[in-house]
Amino acid sequence: MIVTRLMIVSRSSILSVTSSKNLSFYSKKRPLSTLNPSLRSQGKTNRLILGIFSSIRSSMSSSMSRVSSEKQVERILEAKNDDHGGVIVEMTSEPMDPGVFASLLRASLSHWRKEGKRGVWIKVPIDLVNLVEPAVMEGFYFHHAEPRYLMLVHWLPSSANTLPANATHRVLVVQEKNGRFRGSGVWKFPTGVVDEGEDICDAAVREVKEETGIDSKFLEILALRQSHKSFFGKSDLFFVCMMQALSFEIQPQESEIEAAQWMSYEEYTAQPFVQKHELLRYIADICRQKKEKGDEGYSGFSPVPTTTGFSDSKGCLYLNRYDLKIL
Structure with a gap:
């Protein structure tokens, strides 16, 4: 024996972050309808489109602004729940504007706080190094770095941070x-x-x-x-x-x-x-x-x-x- x-x-x-999902957003709002392709012609039809746009520009402007604002708030970064009350976000290498990322990140943090999440991990590939500064401005700090990515982390609760240094x-x-x-x-x-x-x-x-x-x-x-x-x-x-x-x-x-x-x-x-x-x-x-x-x-x-x-x-x-x- x-x-x-x-x-x-x-x-x-x-x-190792197990999530292999691409970065995506959630939104309940539908995009605004595009113009009918049959109207894309010259002459009077074009003048008609311009005339219509001119007459409704003010009302559409305020309406679109309101819709855009609502859509932006409802969008959050896609994340995977970990086993300890936190979430993991794995960014792809697809380019993203830092301003858009910052807005999405703020909405995501607000959403996760309401859900009672604890640690938030963001794996940033080297191709998206321009997103690091907006994340740091929202309270994230460097956890560790590897040759092809940087791992950022943020502790959401007001209690003592129990994540490893x-x-x-x-x-x-x-x-x-x-x-x-x-x-x-x-x-x-x-x-x-x-x-x-x-x-x-x-x-x-x-x-x-x-x-x-x-x-x-x-x-x-x-x-x-x-x-x-x-x-x-x-x-x-x-x-x-x-x-x-x-x-x-x-x-x-x-x-x-x-x-x-x-x-x-x-x-x-x-x-x-x-x-x-x-x-x-x-x-x-x-x-x-x-x-x-x-x-x-x-x-x-x-x-x-x-x-x-x-x-x-x-x-x-x-x-x-x-x-x-x-x-």
């Missing part, structure tokens, strides 16, 4: 209520046990969610340790897994977790407990290599669904996708 456990390394250096090279850590680390002040990675019949990758996602409330995506196994006569005299496999954060607002598990937070990698490794233990130092070295050089510095093992000659059901083969050039 082998008892399989997990050590889960959760990082937030890459923000930034997502660059931070790790998710916890303090446990039970076990050997209880009351020690040690910040450690979330850990857990794989259920019978459960894949390692699924167990890692589940444990992170249960202990911290963070949604995550399994990326790869960075390392594993085998030991014997561990639990009840049985052998033990200990997996170090790298995860990609899909949300950032922490909700600690009341029954098991005393506290949880995003911590800089440097602060985590500087803990005396980490420096003292050889296993944790090795794990910290792996994380540093991964952080600094990516797959070129250190490549772990990612799951690939496979079948065998013994069964038609698929299992996971964990392999080095980078060197095999498997996407």
Whole structure:
């Protein structure tokens, strides 16, 4: 009998927004009707159109102004709800006038406040850098940046902001209520046990969610340790897994977790407990290599669904996708 456990390394250096919807607007108003194509001719017909326009210009002007104002207020940016009471807006690369964007953003913020939304995330591609200033003027601030986009965030409630300071090279850590680390002040990675019949990758996602409330995506196994006569005299496999954060607002598990937070990698490794233990130092070295050089510095093992000659059901083969050039 082998008892399989997990050590889960959760990082937030890459923000993945799951929404792939294009930017669009909502409006209950119909656009004004265009002129009948049959009237687009020369001579008297044109003079008639001009005459009609001249006679109703004043009334139409005020009416159109009112309709335009109403339409503008009702339009909001398309957003996807996250699991923590917030919304995520993913902008496309389609050009947009900063003034139009600012007006839409103000209407959207008003709408989201009425709905009781919390954090608002806007992913701005590099092609739309002209929209950053209007967003900052409405209270957004820089969360993190990647080569092709900038992530902006705004906390709407008057309560304390519980969003992470930034997502660059931070790790998710916890303090446990039970076990050997209880009351020690040690910040450690979330850990857990794989259920019978459960894949390692699924167990890692589940444990992170249960202990911290963070949604995550399994990326790869960075390392594993085998030991014997561990639990009840049985052998033990200990997996170090790298995860990609899909949300950032922490909700600690009341029954098991005393506290949880995003911590800089440097602060985590500087803990005396980490420096003292050889296993944790090795794990910290792996994380540093991964952080600094990516797959070129250190490549772990990612799951690939496979079948065998013994069964038609698929299992996971964990392999080095980078060197095999498997996407």
